[in-house]
Amino acid sequence: MTDGAEPTWVVLGRVDDSTVVAVALDAAAQELSRARIARADLAGWVEREEERHHPRWVWSDAPQWYGPIVAAGHRVARCHDLRLVHGILRDSALVRSDASVKDPSSWDAAPTAPDADGGALFELGDAESVTTPHDIDAALAEFRRQRDAIAEGAGATRLRLLAAAESAGGLIAVELQAAGVPWDAGVHDAILRDALGPRPLSGGVPAKMLSTAERVRSALGDPSVSLDSQPKLLRALHRAGVQVASTSRWELAQHAHPVIEPLLEYKKLARLLSANGWAWLDDWVTGGRFRPVYVPGGVVTGRWASSGGGALQLPRQLRAAVRADPGWKLVVADVAQLEPRVLAGMSRDTGLADAARGRDLYSGIVDSGGAASRDEAKLAILGAMYGATTGDSGRLVPRLRRIFPRAMALVDDAARVGEDGGIVSTWLGRSSPPPSPEWAETLARATEADATPAHELAARRLTRDRGRFTRNFVVQGTAAEWALAWLADLRLRLADMRGSAADAPHSRSGPAFAQHPHLAFFLHDEVIVHAPASTADAVADAVAGAAGTAGHLLFGDFPIDFPLDLRITDSAEKS
């Protein structure tokens, strides 16, 4: 692959267990050359081609192909992830319904978690099937289907951007897992000891939990009741005269009884121990790094999911354990009110964009006359995006509708389409899944002559539920696209900074790229970059610059800005 025209794309595929083939394609997807490579040599070969030609790599799935490359200490700049892009194109309303990419195929199968051996990643419906999406012929065929689907659809520019952003997300997820979040187990242990007492031997109950449990039992007048069983606890509460329907915190908090305070305390401690206690620390933190498994595109809206480690639910209480290595800094950034800003951009609502200018969108809404106070503005915006119709939140929405008619029309239309069983799409073209056959069935039954009021009520509920789903889908999904664009641009900016801190102290662990400024954490609208202290200011500029780029990529010159809460610290603790 050294002679001839420059490859634009290089498709990697499996030949057999020990051999892969790389097919170089020109911009028109015409084959330029082929190379057979021993699987063991692949990472080095990819690195050399990356240096020479910086192609866009095409592969079935990032964990399968890129995982080993990262493990070998290399990176690539750009890829096209066939699995992730397939998931988008299959459902996208911007792709013609007769496009072959929408035909049922093994690409529809949900991937199984990548195992340590890099084994089966796709659940194939047919166990006898001899070809997998990882095979070169399957990859080439799917790549051509996807190119055609994008080019012939109604939104080629947007879909190309979405495919690139989603694929970059695939790379970033692999790199994030490899790098890990710098995690100080000592700080984590100190938090646990402070709350629970010393770590008990062999998974016993910590001292402070035991004493709190005793306070609960004595307030209940029942020395033996189990606090860990909802039904038993509920019965004990009733016997003690606390008439609650559930044992949830918010309901307990509404009652006055000596048992309430210690019980709430007990639940807090039990939660900390079971969700993020010493067992979690043992399982998920090694070598000073927390390595969650990220699942790009794992949520219907396009948000990432996580699997293992609970990266989506890191409690604030534990964020103090996120600590930069000695001589390093954390650059922590999150976007203030990302979703309403995205809504302003999508709807071209200049009134909402004006209110969003500056730091705090909610105060801006108050100044625009959209709400009486900041708290009301926040409630109203949440109600608008989640579909509240009653209560404090729903009551505030009509005023928003008058002040920001374009923005509100966008979400109201999305809700109406959803209620009618239709499909809605994000700004870049990710579409909502169609309603299930059961959904349509229930609705049909409610219109039959012998339908009962119960049928009609069920149907009404279903339509409203789906309206709220599609209403939120367009906003949450577009926010996820903005975040991907932000992340992808930031990643490239950080890669350009390699070598800018040659004197930096060696970082504790991780792949080679983690010796330079690198992404360490991502959650919906927040990123954490781990960086040598001398580079932290430049990294902060890169984070902010990437946010500007993302805004322009999605919304062009429309004047909506995305201000960041950005800080350079040793700890990711939130104020």
Place this chain on the structure above:
DNA sequence: AATTCGTCCTGC
């Protein structure tokens, strides 16, 4: 004994 379901709590 193994699997699924429901409750509760965490995050955005």
Place this chain on the structure above:
DNA sequence: TCAGGCAGGACGAATT
């Protein structure tokens, strides 16, 4: 926290 979106994980209870 009552109304209103998207998630994951732990645990006990119910089901097989």
